[in-house]
Amino acid sequence: MRYFKQRLMLSGLILCVNYLMAQNPLIRNQFTADPSARVFNGKVYLYPSHDILASPGHGKVGWFCMQDYHVFSSSNLTDWTDHGVIVSQNKVPWVDSATYSMWPPDCIEREGKYYFYFPAPAKAGGGRGFSIGVAIANDPAGPFVPQPTPIVGIHGIDPNVQIALDGQAYIYWAQGNLYGAKLKANMLELDSEPVKLEGFPDKGLKEGPYLFERKGIYYMTYPHVTDKIERLEYAMSDNPLGPFKYAGVLMDESASGCWTNHQSVIDFKSQWYLFYHNDDLSPEFDKNRSVRVDSLFFNEDGTILKVIPTLRGVGITSATKKIEIDRFSAKSTDGIAIAFLDTASKFQGWKTIFNKPNSWVKYNSVSFANKKLKHICVNARSTTGGTLLISTAAVPNKIIAKVSIPKGDDWNVTKITLQSIPVGVKNLVVQLQGVGNLEVDWISFE
């Protein structure tokens, strides 16, 4: 498992935080969905839904089941800290804690306070369907204090809050279509009548509104069902409440068949990113989802290039980390498969199987900066025995190690001296030399 726990002593207070290291999916210690990513104080904070498996008496078996929210943070989009639970259904006065329906949240900063918005069904007498509540903190990681009542005038899911260029705050939500209204300066009450946002396809469920601004243009992104599975689309406007003009598909329907998707978009250190989710860690049950991130790029005219989902995700991986080559950025047409290391414990992640002559994977952006690295370690096993050629991608590839993996059933770490030592950020290629059947968990440099 690619995470470890550490206890921190702070002024006599013991904090328990998880450190997670991952490509896509980003979070490997729990299921996460509906990511709202935010940049606060130079770090990325991630506020996802927290999917769990329903059981009799705890949620509706076979359906979405969520009882609380965690927040995660990262300064490099590769190493994530789980700050633990920030809001849970049984600690919010107005929420019906029998419903296990703490659906997609959002969080925004205003004048040094952090406002966390979340939908949930209210207790009896609070109206049918979902209401939207707010919890407030002085720090993006909490502690968050829930307001005693939900926002008056909203019935719907998937809240999203944005502060426009003129300082006016807006809240958006979904109820089959997309809705929006102004928020008062206290961020807790509506300051205008809700309006149905215009300019979107008429047919098919639309949900998960997420608005962002770039160069004076407001982009409304949202999942939309045109067939059976949601795809991500967007529309543009020069006004936060529209009317919007449909602009295209941001991400196609998931190849794995996960029927929901849900997105947020941020600019972090001058690169734009799309956060979304898929069913990587639960391919047989798509109500247990996992958050991913990929880079997003704009055309000259301000429209967005469709984002193609990757396993590699984003960020630079240190050569001294366990590099999960199953999160490759490219592979040979034949002879590469990925599989769970342990199907009974999927959070342990995946392995790469090389099973055709000369099959290969490429893993981009590995940093060898400022490290006097002499050895490569490969955690592998092979039913046939075989050799891996490790090279830095170039034409021709420059071989830095030849690693012989002995025949055997057990996983073993093979450590050998590097033939040459890479410098800087390099793309790595791992290739089976000739024939064999070889499984790799990770490679690392020391």
Ligand code: FUB
């Ligand atoms: O997480 C539950 C629902 O699935 C959300 O409201 C939708 O956006 C979809 O992700």
